[in-house]
Amino acid sequence: MKHSSPYLTVVVIGLLFALAYSTSHTHDHEHFLQCLQLQNSTSISEVVYTPSNSSYSSILQFSIQNHRFLSKTTPKPLVIVTPLHASHVQATIICSQLHGLQIRTRSGGHDLEGLSYISQVPFVIIDFMKYRNIQVDVEKRTAWVQAGATIGELYYSISKKSKTLAFPAGICPSVGVGGHFSGGGYGYLMRKYGLAADNIIDAHMVDVKGRFLDREAMGEDLFWAIRGGGGASFGVILAWMVKLVPVPPTVTVFRVERTLEQNATMLVMKWQIVAIKLHKDLTIRLILTTKAKFEALFLGGKDKLIPLMQERFPELGLVKEDCTEMSWVESTVYMAGSSSKSLQVLLQRTPSPPQNYKGKSDFLKHPIPESGLEGIWQLFKENGDKDAFMELVPYGGIMDEIPESELPYPHRSGNLCLVGYIVPLHQEDGDEVAQRHIDWTRKLYSYMERFVSKCPRKAYINYRDLDIGVNNIDGYTSYEQASIWGHKYFNNNFKRLALVKTKVDPLNFFRYEQSIPTLLCLRPKGHK
Structure with missing residues (x-):
């Protein structure tokens, strides 16, 4: 029995999306909300905010850690979803595609260019501020960390269970793990244990088809890509399973x-x-x-x-x-530069x-x-x-x-x-x-420039910098164009990331100014 060509599959998917766009493509958030209700059996209305909600502004601003993007002229989302369950994320992804909206995923809001909560085209924010449970297993030396938790909350949770276990992540406690881990994540334990991403052993995410995936279901290529390649290019990361590392009591x-x-x-x-x-x-x-x-x-x-x-x-x-x-x-509080010695500093989600x-x-x-x-x-x-x-x-x-x-x-x-x-x-x-x-x-x-790496001059994706190159705001971006910035972040790994992207999100739904491109020339309906 012959198997269908992956390119034929892409064309079929493209036709289905074109039909969805031709019948449902609208930026009216009322239709989007109706879609959410139809897609989700649980009460999703409790976690959805539109400009007509009195809490909309406070929810939007709460996780904007870089106030450079907190202005009247900064583009605002049509809808903010603060999920409590994976099903809320699944519904948001499906309905965003049907109604021509892009998605921005925010876990902590420290994005240096605000890409986790800003778009120049109509968009929805999935804000994980309420999705931040942490489960530490001391015997197995592991922890499950939901995407909206901060690294400070993770450090605090580990300390409540063990004085001799730690996790190698960043310095600033209010940074969200969703983005930090997916971009690498360095800190004071890096020379001993590597990056945060080096110590991830499983993950939960929702892909472009709305499927809930763990490591086994997503496969090793996609699991490789989201640990350092920026998870927002491939889907929405829900949680990470991390390996805890030993440290001395002093x-x-x-x-x-x-x-x-x-x-x-x-x-x-x-x-x-x-x-x-x-x-x-x-x-x-x-x-x-x-x-x-x-x-x-x-x-x-x-x-x-x-x-x-x-x-x-x-x-x-x-x-x-x-x-x-x-x-x-206690050293994580000290290294964060806090004048307080209280571990409660690790639980502060917004810098002051x-x-x-x-x-x-x-x-x-x-x-x-x-x-x-x-x-x-x-x-x-x-x-x-x-x-x-x-x-x-x-x-x-x-x-x-x-x-x-x-x-x-x-x-x-x-x-x-x-x-x-x-x-x-x-x-x-x-x-x-x-x-x-x-x-x-x-x-x-x-x-x-004269002193640092060359050909290309390299950069760290978690220090997002749009000065080094961007994709087209609302249209097709070729692999060659994206390579201008892509090789700086990922060097020889950029091509493999694009191959994974082409496989898991061929129509490039999950896109933004520096998202991984596909290797196909297919353009989403209505795009140039």
């Missing part, structure tokens, strides 16, 4: 600042040589402004840390008084005060020379904004042992560090001043 942290007068340039030069060669248990993150700040986590006590630093990095002059011993979960920011990223393969560092100091002096900073997160350790093709996240061996450029934008400064700070960030980024 860890040590330190935060040491050095000015230019205190030989900051020389110290940064030495850090670039030793940071990736240190023991996996020690990660020293570097923050540059007009001075250098060295922040570290060591998986052990200070009595072991001090001799290690004296042997490998004596120039820093670290002493016991600089160090503080605490539990791992509200934040506006622009970010960019790079990967450093060779040390920045002394002359290059002098130029960086000068740029920070010219900017005059003490809040802007440049972070350097060291590689080495297990990151050198994981092949580039293991996950879509390709930035493994050969990298000295990840570089992030972050500039906060203060609301009271006004649009003109904010734009000046953004322009300064681009100037710093341009200056760094």
Whole structure:
């Protein structure tokens, strides 16, 4: 018996969608709501918000962590769905297709370009703010984490069950796991245990056909793609099953600042040589402004840390008084920069005060020379904004042992560090001043071009940056066009991501400004 061609299947699906569009394509949210009621047997009306609802604005704004996109001119969704069950997501996906609406999926709202809650075409937001249950299994050293949970909530939940288990994810506790994990997710345990995505062992999602899938049902190709390739290109991630990792009952942290007068340039030069060669248990993150700040986590006590630093990095002059011993979960509060020592900080879903920011990223393969560092100091002096900073997160350790093709996240061996450029934008400064700070960030980024990775100049997808290239807003985007930005994020893995996309979402329903393209030339009905 002959099997049908996958291209014939795509054509058939295309004809079905064309029929749906010709009979039902409308941006009237009333028809969309009627569709939701028909598709869903449970009471979906309790989790649906339209502009006519009194709670619409508060629900929309609650998870906008970057207030740069909280303005009257920012495009607003026709409908917000805050699902409590997988069936709510399934209904939303099906009805969005029938009524010509795009979907934006929001778990925490920290997207640097706001793509999880903004679209230039009519759209619906699936906001997982109510879908954030966490189940920790200490015996199996695993946890199921729903997409709307934050990494702070995950850290807190683990700590309530165990003092010697942890999870290798990010620094900011209010970041949602849905996007963080699907883009990679780095943190202070990266050199010891890899990325968050490296420690995911199962997932639940809903695909373009409205099917509920786990790892077995989705297959290894799709499971590979959503762990570092950005899950929103392939469907809607509902939950992750993660592997917990062992940590000692006592860890040590330190935060040491050095000015230019205190030989900051020389110290940064030495850090670039030793940071990736240190023991996996020690990660020293570097923050540059007009001075250098060295922040570290060591998986052990200070009595072991001090001799290690004296042997490998004596120039820093670290002493016991600089160090503080605490539990791992307490270190996550410390590293988040909180002035409070209470673990309740991990449960705060919105940063205080509200934040506006622009970010960019790079990967450093060779040390920045002394002359290059002098130029960086000068740029920070010219900017005059003490809040802007440049972070350097060291590689080495297990990151050198994981092949580039293991996950879509390709930035493994050969990298000295990840570089992030972050500039906060203060609301009271006004649009003109904010734009000046953004322009300064681009100037710093341009200056760094001579020192960072090349051909292509690489970037980190969780530091979303539309400056490096975009898809067409409402129309067909070729693989070649998308490759302009795609190879920067994914390098040699981009083609495989496009192959998976073509297989699971051939008509490119799940699309946005930097979504993975298909390899087909089929255009959705009504698109150019």
